[in-house]
Amino acid sequence: xxxxxxxxxxxxxxxxxxxxxxxxxxxxxxxxxxxxxxxxxxxxxxxxxxxxxxxxxxxxxxxxxxxxxxxxxxxxxxxxxxxxxxxxxxxxxx
Amino acid sequence: xxxxxxxxxxxxxxxxxxxxxxxxxxxxxxxxxxxxxxxxxxxxxxxxxxxxxxxxxxxxxxxxxxxxxxxxxxxxxxxxxxxxxxxxxxxxxxxxxxxxxxxxxxxxxxxxxxxxxxxxxxxxxxxxxxxxxxxxxxxxxxxxxxxxxxxxxxxxxxxxxxxxxxxxxxxxxxxxxxxxxxxxxxxxxxxxxxxxxxxxxxxxxxxxxxxxxxxxxxxxxxxxxxxxxxxxxxxxxxxxxxxxxxxxxxxxxxxxxxxxxxxxxxxxxxxxxxxxxxxxxxxxxxxxxxxxxxxxxxxxxxxxxxxxxxxxxxxxxxxxxxxxxxxxxxxxxxxxxxxxxxxxxxxxxxxxxxxxxx
Numbered sequence: 001x002x003x004x005x006x007x008x009x010x011x012x013x014x015x016x017x018x019x020x021x022x023x024x025x026x027x028x029x030x031x032x033x034x035x036x037x038x039x040x041x042x043x044x045x046x047x048x049x050x051x052x053x054x055x056x057x058x059x060x061x062x063x064x065x066x067x068x069x070x071x072x073x074x075x076x077x078x079x080x081x082x083x084x085x086x087x088x089x090x091x092x093x094x
Numbered sequence: 095x096x097x098x099x100x101x102x103x104x105x106x107x108x109x110x111x112x113x114x115x116x117x118x119x120x121x122x123x124x125x126x127x128x129x130x131x132x133x134x135x136x137x138x139x140x141x142x143x144x145x146x147x148x149x150x151x152x153x154x155x156x157x158x159x160x161x162x163x164x165x166x167x168x169x170x171x172x173x174x175x176x177x178x179x180x181x182x183x184x185x186x187x188x189x190x191x192x193x194x195x196x197x198x199x200x201x202x203x204x205x206x207x208x209x210x211x212x213x214x215x216x217x218x219x220x221x222x223x224x225x226x227x228x229x230x231x232x233x234x235x236x237x238x239x240x241x242x243x244x245x246x247x248x249x250x251x252x253x254x255x256x257x258x259x260x261x262x263x264x265x266x267x268x269x270x271x272x273x274x275x276x277x278x279x280x281x282x283x284x285x286x287x288x289x290x291x292x293x294x295x296x297x298x299x300x301x302x303x304x305x306x307x308x309x310x311x312x313x314x315x316x317x318x319x320x321x322x323x324x325x326x327x328x329x330x331x332x333x334x335x336x337x338x339x340x341x342x343x344x345x346x347x348x349x350x351x352x353x354x355x356x357x358x359x360x361x362x363x364x365x366x367x368x369x370x371x372x373x374x375x376x377x378x379x380x381x382x383x384x385x386x387x388x389x390x391x392x393x394x395x396x397x398x399x400x401x402x403x404x405x406x407x408x409x410x411x412x413x414x415x416x417x418x419x420x421x422x423x424x425x426x427x428x429x430x431x432x433x434x435x436x437x438x439x440x441x442x443x444x445x446x447x448x449x450x451x452x
Binding site (some may be wrong): 003007008009010011068072 | 111113116120123140143168179202210259260439442443
């Protein structure tokens with residue numbers, strides 16, 4: 001005799017969606033580069049240096065920041081980045 | 095038996111059925127599915143989940159909130175399933191639901207606590223009559239193993255983050271080393287002395303109301319002083335251990351819980367010191383000359399900027415210490431639960447207390 005046994009799923013019952021990665025641009029010429037400060041200590045100093053290096057190459061840079069590394073970025077900040085920047089430099093943190 | 099009949103004839107659970115073969119071991123199915131924290135879990139059968147749901151008057155489809163990191167809505171039913179996994183009894187459900195609500199308050203920053211490279215996870219401190227009602231431990235070995243409510247409540251909250259929120263080590267959880275307290279760290283406060291103001295009352299709840307307080311931290315650092323006999327001496331002594339949190343030269347970044355044992359508490363009580371006086375005195379006793387703390391002092395790179403050399407520098411923000419009473423009657427030991435080193439913007443990161451409702 002075969003009995004059907006089951007457990008109840010404790011997870012969110014979601015399935016990961018596979019998406020094609022956006023291909024990196026061949027060149028940064030003419031693009032707006034977003035520099036995203038995640039709020040870690042001294043990350044602003046690091047991004048100042050990156051901005052200066054990009055400015056030497058006459059590239060367009062916009063700066064963004066989230067208030068604290070302890071929380072995810074507010075949706076409004078993410079939307080602004082998505083609207084304005086073609087590529088974004090962001091570090092992984094909390 | 096009632097749940098068996100209910101499961102067979104009424105069902106009513108919304109969560110997906112995960113079928114397994116008659117020769118499979120359900121314990122191993124749970125491991126294979128990635129539902130555990132590394133220790134075995136109780137398989138969530140319909141009967142067990144239905145029984146767990148009897149521990150709360152809230153509807154199974156009520157959404158408690160969105161669980162990070164994936165920000166997935168979590169229903170009371172999902173809480174119950176994870177409570178089964180963790181080994182909870184149904185009567186723990188009100189505490190678990192309150193703990194989850196506390197964890198989801200924005201100032202608790204649950205996403206950050208999960209994702210941090212630091213050692214922290216939610217620590218649960220229970221106050222009020224519910225602690226006794228569900229048989230929690232605030233006495234001997236209160237921070238250790240052996241009590242079902244203490245052990246499984248903390249575990250259940252962490253399993254909800256893992257299973258519903260998708261927060262797993264090596265993925266969104268980036269802890270460099272982690273800590274054993276990431277399995278569970280939950281205890282009750284000793285409220286046996288009517289002269290002591292319980293943590294819940296200090297945090298704005300009336301006496302007699304059950305609460306759970308969540309703190310972002312890890313455990314446990316030992317504090318030993320068997321010779322100080324006055325509140326002043328004991329305070330200076332505890333301060334010597336408190337300043338070591340994270341690093342002796344790191345300041346104003348972590349909160350801390352001091353778990354005061356009965357024998358240490360007796361010294362304060364005999365001296366007429368109450369909670370506020372102890373917490374204030376510890377804050378003041380942990381203020382040190384900046385010149386000892388600057389980067390490079392004593393040949394140690396870590397430290398505060400040189401510009402603070404002439405200041406008197408507090409180790410903590412003035413609201414960062416919480417004293418909680420617990421522990422067995424013998425032993426001039428207390429415990430420090432160090433908080434997450436993310437308090438630079440303290441208004442954005444705070445412990446949270448919620449009332450436990452049936």
